[in-house]
Amino acid sequence: MGNRYEFIAPCHFGLEAVCKREIADLGYEIVKVEDGKVTFAGDMEALVRANIFLRTTQRILLKVAEFKAVTFEELFQNVKKVPWEEYFPSDARFWVTKATSVKSKLFSPSDIQSIVKKAMVERMKEHYHINWFEEDGEDYPVRVIIYKDVVTIGLDTSGESLHKRGYRRMVSKAPIEETLAAALIKLTPWNKNRILVDPFCGSGTFPIEAAMMGANIAPGMHREFQAQKWENIVSPKLFARGFEEAESLVDLSVEMDIQGYDIDPQIVKAARENAKRAGVDGLIHFQQRPVHHLSHPKKYGFVITNPPYGERLEEKEDLPALYRDMGKAFAGLDGWSEYVITAYEDAERYIGKKAAKNRKIYNGMMKTYFYMFPGPKPPRRKKPEQSEA
Template structure:
């Protein structure tokens, strides 16, 4: 059966769009990276595949239409002209979310109402409805986004954001989203045959994302997506086939050397609970340990850390002392690479060394920098797993 092709986009947090584009290309798609999103094309098989596999994206959306509009009449007419019946069955529930930036149509509730009215008119005409559409069926989440008078109407195939993998049963006071944690692991260029350490692991998100990557486990394998209920668009059995293919690609035999440490025993227990929920109990070792007390004689490892920023959980003096401890402990580990995410732009001053590279990222709305200290790998050494 030939499936309908759609214009698609993967949305992403500012600063990691290029990673999403790289992931899409690795999956075999042509990708165009833009601010906050990456465009590509695909059918329903591709939609589920990308929902299952993209580690750093937020959502996969179908682009139903794009057009300029500076008046409500233009918005209504152009929305009505789109083939909504190709997406929405007669009983579809289709709430419309909205946002607008730097545009003539800046009243978002009015924009949402006009788009909703236009879609209702189109569907009522096509389905020969003289009464109100029931909206008792499956959910089809729509969004109207206007930027500089350019309208984009999209259908969200994901449902809850892709960062909600389903394994995080508990969390600490300042949790890092799962897709941001995956981005940090990917930016660290870690290979599964090398040691991996998170010295301030909190609820364990970064080590868990590393283990999922190390085993080539699709991050969305244990959750559902909105599009799986769209029987009008999907041949029977398609989603089961795609999930089975994803599961077959996982390599559970890879031996991983991943450790997560935290000074708070309660957080260690939360990390262990989340690890069990992810099915990775035997792949990650969590332990209560202060950062300053960690030692290693291993080579060629990677440290990825999301320490307190000062703005979040601790006072500035305590955080700066933690950064000094990091520098004293990590600088002698010349074969190890270290990746530290913080909103403190003076991090290098307290760490005691200039980063090899800095990368601007956003942890939610908070500007952060990823300070990267690249190690010099000792090719003569092989890791010894303990």
Template sequence: MEQFTMIATTTFGIEAICKRELIALGYKVIKTENGKVTFLSDVEGIVRANLWLRTADRVLIQVGEFSAVTFDELFDQTKALPWGEIIPENGKFVVNGKSIKSKLFSISDSQRIVKKAIVESLKETYSVDWLEETGADYTCQVSLLKDIATITIDTSGGALHKRGYRVKSVTAPLKETLAASLILLSFWNKDRVLYDLFCGSGTIPIEAAMIGRNIAPGLNRDFASKHWDIIPNEVWKEETRKAYQAIDHDAEIKIFASDIDENNLRCAEENAQEAGVEDCITFKVSDFKDMWLENDYSIIISNPPYGERLEDEAGVRKIYHNLSYKFKNMDTWSKYFITSYKEFEKAFHEEADRKRKLYNGRIETWYYQYYGPRPKRETIE
């Protein structure tokens, strides 16, 4: 079976998590760089990656990579790539572009040159004078970094954080891929109780429930490559069937999600129903200060309000101070908070065991991780 060089793009800071996902799915990872993980895959693997990756933004086929400092070099080397092996005669394609620290700094010119090269290559391949472009979509990209051109085709279509369950949203929602990353970076597993005291539209608890139930995040959405000739429809049907069979319907997941805003809770409940995990999550309208918590080795993963969403800095500090008081005697808990507020540890009155820089969209945030002890039964196992 033909092997493709693939790229899973990610938000900066979670490349290592995406790499772990790819290895767990059985892929050979070639290299990990800022914002992307390169791996090898066959056509079945293209389907599997789109269905199963929780932390990747997109899955791309790397058609070619080469040095280019002139437009003639960019045209000639792009034209020489095997476009006809992927794009059919009637394929509809656009070319996006970006350029960083490269002599070919004009993005629009680079896009135009690559588009022309692909057209000429396909015309020669199919022995035609013009291309109809009435078929499936093929989104190509020329990415120039330090004079190295990477030419790709997007197999995902819409970004992978669009799982298909978000029927209702709230202001400044957490991206699904980031929420999944927060969970995979934590001590949480399906046998431990999870709380989110600032659940918003429910992204963290829903992603956790999907992980606990082993629900493939891409089951409820479409993909660009689902309409491509190179991937038989039978492959999509088989990989989708396997994904449904892999769901652990018997897992007893205990997740508690609360928010002070009733509208947020209604949104979260509807999203959980759409994701098929409403039975895993107990929702409650409540101020976090009023939630009853037991010192029972539970875990909290939360995205509390911070500067970009709450203009009153004194209000932000007060929330974090009250949060600290809430967990003052919860010495068996593991606590995880993501915020852009740089004085979080000071306001929370506790230095994190580890903090990791992550991005929520374009907002620079920090993930503060406080490691509590593992339950005795986990230690024994």
């Protein structure tokens, strides 16, 4: 095994460019960008740093094989060729946690899973000269992605999905995933010197993710990853160094104006507790307040929000009034930019203005739109300020 590996970072459909930029900013070479995933190259330190620092990916897969297969026999033979013994100790617990297939001849996930497992076992039998594996050691979960008959196999180094930063215990009805919230913030020109308000803050995800960016808090610095248990592949020293690097970059002295409002007092309380767990409660002001009371004396702020979109029929009737209130509140903000993610088809009509751009984004299986209403740029200050990223 050389010291250059390929890693796969799955991300939300429509947000690949954001994930790609984030990986490049960490200093790694982009190999390719496809629907819903970015492949990049690096050493084992890249595996560690990608897990700790990337905000917009779901997990990091260590790519172990890629080949074409249109029959189960081809799938079996190619999987058997992979040197699994380089990854799995003889007591490893290894299985295919997920198989996905798009536009391919082989499409039954359960068949793909069992054939890949069988081929891995055959290879291991030959190498370890054992006929039965107890599988009572560490977990080595495997993922299989088949797209247009090309099979990509990766080891899941993250374990629990990376959107689980560890701060969100209390969740509102239709929460937005942390990774998606971070990617949407990164799609806007917001930076820590600009005001940010979320008038439908729910469990606080947008304000918390923004505050973590502003204070340079790595999203994965307070959680564990599956690969930490793989001492045969990744040195524990690398994880120790990665967490140290994350600690050294945190800057809680940063001054920001970030606010989160919600009409439900219980939800506001939950958002405050989530922010506290994320270590950013001192950087965000949460308040119980309905959207029609949204106002701010200063110019050039940002609204980034995920308003209700009436998943239940009885809520649908309230939406026109709610979106009208939102539109009126936006009209009262001087020179602000507004960004709204919603599945509600009539959003623009009731907000009362046409978005400069809207992007189709899949939030889980739900098709949503990210409506962008950018405001004017603030005049440049006399002293050299941080450029608009």
